[in-house]
Amino acid sequence: MKNFSHLLIKEIKELLNKQLIISLVFILVIFNFIGNVTRSEMKKAMARQKVAVLDLDRSDISRNIIGALNMAGFLIEEKAGDKEKAVQEVRNSGPDLLVVIPEGFGESARNLQPVTVETYSFLKGLSIASRTKSEVVRALLNSTNEYLSNEFLKKKIPDTDPKLLKAPIKNREFVVVRERQAEGSVAAIVNALTAQNFILPVILMMIIMYSAQMVITAIAMEKQNKTLETLLTVPISRGAIVMAKMLGAAIVGLLSAVIYMFGFRNAFNFSDVDITRALGGITPILKQLGLTISTQGYVLFGISLFLTILCALSLATILGVLAEDYRTAQSLSVPLVFIVMIPYFISLFADINTMSLPAKILVLAIPFSHPFFAMQNIMFGNLNMVWLGIVYNFLFVVVMLWWTTRIFATDRVLTMKLKWRKKKVVL
Amino acid sequence: MAVVLEVEGLKKKYGSLEALKGVSFKVEEGEIFGLIGPNGAGKTTTLRIISTLLTPSDGRVTFLGFDLKKNPEKFREKISYLPEEAGAYRNMKGIDYLNFMAKFYAGDEAKASEYVERAVTISGLGERLKDKAGTYSKGMTRKLLLARALMTRPALAILDEPTSGLDVINSLEVREMIKGFSREGVAVLLSSHNMLEVEFLSDRVALIDRGVVLDSGTPQALKEKYQASNLEIVFRRAVQ
Incomplete structure (x- = not known):
């Protein structure tokens, strides 16, 4: 345990380097600038x-x-x-x-x-x-x-x-959600829920992407700097090495995502320009319809999110083993980013429940999809879907962790490589 | 002298490629044992198996009575391995790197400090240890890594091409370090394709080619056996 925490601290320190800190500060500055410009334009428009x-x-x-x-x-x-x-x-x-x-x-x-x-x-x-x-x-x-x-x-x-x-x-408009009903405009309710939750998919995408990239980079850097072989011969279990890398990446990834979201929220928080104030009147209607999230709901969502991060980390760890250096690692993280983008865009522009069955299965087979739809499912009482997602992701994590630990416990951690087809050069 | 390491009939296959075809040798306490052979002879594969990085396809490795397959963790506790192309964490200061590695082997802070102090002396890097490893020359990095490998006074130090890529002065310094530690009782298993270096360093050597040990013995005995003035000629004649 002492050796594990020792290794974990090193992983966090390695990832939380000067370059990352500078890029995070830069992101905050850029978001602040974008926010100020947008707010000023909106104020003009709404005056x-x-x-x-x-x-x-x-x-x-x-x-x-x-x-x-x-x-x-x-x-x-x-x-x-x-x-x-x-x-x-x-x-x-x-x-x-x-x-x-x-x-x-x-x-x-x-x-x-x-x-x-x-x-x-x-x-x-x-x-x-x-x-x-x-x-x-x-x-x-x-x-x-x-x-x-x-x-x-x-x-x-x-x-x-x-x-x-x-x-x-x-016209007196009534909205019915399951067995509850309330008087109010359906458009206003949908708009209010969209406005309240629009930031959630962005947060999810950022957390998953950052954590995955962190772990791929961590392993690739060990290979590039030729430190992996030495690390694998020190008296600490291979499982502990894998877990320290994953946990380190998760912590730094989460921290980066929080800073990114802080900047994003700051940039696109228009409460002072009177847009979201209109939502105040709709809150009692949402409560009446049960369209609010209980503590239990948040816990369920948290479990779904946590397992999804573990899925991303375990998958990224294997990709990291395939990478030979930092550059390859960046290339390998691209497909992962695209996979995360699928549920992200679907959650923004479509309703998973109205999709065709094959498309639905395809989307839900992606482990990252589940938290994107979990909040909506919790809100509308489709808890079976949330639990199914949790069980699916749990099994996915178990299989992937077993596989990752196996890779680290055998020669494959050193011998597994992605072979890029090279073009023949004729001189 | 007690036998520290015993390798018997070691085989390793990478798919259809047979890298080791039954390598056997013994290393005794406090001796420097050299594996010599050309590139691709199987030296690094042998060292990687003993240092628990690779699993053997067949054969047996015992270290201080522990079997490699059953107790790899015992090997990791008592063995230090210096890979041929090893590096240090570029963003870590040299001293922090030594401290980081020492803590894996030391039971407490006092022991870790003792290891680090020894490493500072071995490396001879002085004030430069306060700089980040990313700023070091190849020679400095090699000295840092060698100090890391020897600071715990392992029962067996495995050094793969210890002077690889170093200039003459640095090579000489590194060889002196290795000799010094052997005198203090540390067994050293090293590999090199520089046969003159191995001849200078080793108490005993094994000639290895295409995954097979051709012959072994003290450099003097081998030179006499093959009627050669140095190990390069010995190797050529053994291959023929």
């Missing part, structure tokens, strides 16, 4: 929209429309003079959106004739704020139409609420 208005009509109705736009949340900047001058002014000094209310607008509206307003959007780039311009124009027209139609209906049918006339059918 009260400034709109320039040129009222050439100056009627009661046009004045009321401007008032209604103000009430609807737009920041109005009135322009004077003719249209060309207003366009020129807005082009030079903003606010990138101009509404022109033409002469005779009020008169036409009063006579219930079609009326036209002109909107000018000044496109100056492809930022988030620029992309929301069409939304602003649409909201602006909706507000104008709402005002005019309400005024019209009030005049024609004075005793009736115009809103009732325009939308006589009210």
Whole structure:
């Protein structure tokens, strides 16, 4: 045990080298930069929209429309003079959106004739704020139409609420999950769950990839530096050597993943720009529907994740034995990364439960798949699927660990090599 | 002198290739036993089997009465192996490397410190031990590794091409180190394709070629037997 901890400390120290620390700090800096830029753009996009208005009509109705736009949340900047001058002014000094209310607008509206307003959007780039311009124009027209139609209906049918006339059918949405039901929008619930869990697949992918790469690198470096032979002749069991490498890689991999995720979360945490605040109202509905994770659920998920990491480490250890040096190790970790990507993308864009049976079997045969779907299965009560995944991964780990220890206990740790086909060079 | 290591009919196959075809020899306490032969003769395979890195296809190896197949861990406790192309952990300081390796053999901190102190003396690297091993020249690395192999005063030190890649001065220093330790009672089994080096170092030698021991004895006895002035000529005549 003393020798094992001694070896484990060495493994961690070897992996947690200056290069890794520098790259992790670099990742944090980059994420911080990306986060600040994105947040600033989103704040611009979500701030009260400034709109320039040129009222050439100056009627009661046009004045009321401007008032209604103000009430609807737009920041109005009135322009004077003719249209060309207003366009020129807005082009030079903003606010990138101009509404022109033409002469005779009020008169036409009063006579219930079609009326036209002109909107000018000044496109100056492809930022988030620029992309929301069409939304602003649409909201602006909706507000104008709402005002005019309400005024019209009030005049024609004075005793009736115009809103009732325009939308006589009210919809009460109910969402049912298993035997529970709650009143709420299904779109809002799906959006809330997606927003809450979107980071989870990224975390999983990072943890699995980092740990696997760490162990492949650790073994490959022993081979490259010609230290493996010496290590294999010291008085410590081969099983302990394997376990120290795997545990060391898991610890450093986990640490790297945590730092990476901290940076990622920091970069894409938009709570201060009012996106996730909207989720607050949906939480009681989620609770009512049982779409929250209990402590037991988290424990189950933890077991699934832990076994998956062990699967990745044992598989990576064998790949590490095949590698002759650091460069080969990097090449060998590529297929592993692609295998991890499969459940990652499926969890983001598809539903495993609605896939065809062969595709489902293929995806679930990948041991890394199970934690990606575990959270969703726990939430929707498909616990059998979670347990099946745990048992499958457990068996996978047992077989792979047995195989890995066998490799380390025999000549194969030194003689196993991946043979790359070399092209013949004709001189 | 008591026999420390006994190798009998050792065979090793890599697929269809028979690397060792029944190698036998004995190493006695405090002696330097040299395996000499050309590249591919089977020297390294023999040393790797004795140091528990490879498993034999057939034959028997006993060390201090322990059988290799049954008690490989006993071999690892008492044997130090210096591979031909060994390296040290590049990010570790020389002194930390010695300390790291010493702890596997020492029962406590005091013993580990004793081993490290001895290694510092053997290596002769002085202040350079405070530098990372990645900054060492080949000669310095070899001295560090030799110090690592000898610091525990193993019952048997297995040295594969101990002066491989070293310049004349470093080679001489390393040979002196090996000689010195043998005088203190450490049995040494070494291999080299440099037959003059083995002649200088070894008390007894075995001539090995294509997985077979052609002959063995003291360098003097072999020279007399084959009427040769050095072991290179002895080897050539033994092969013929």
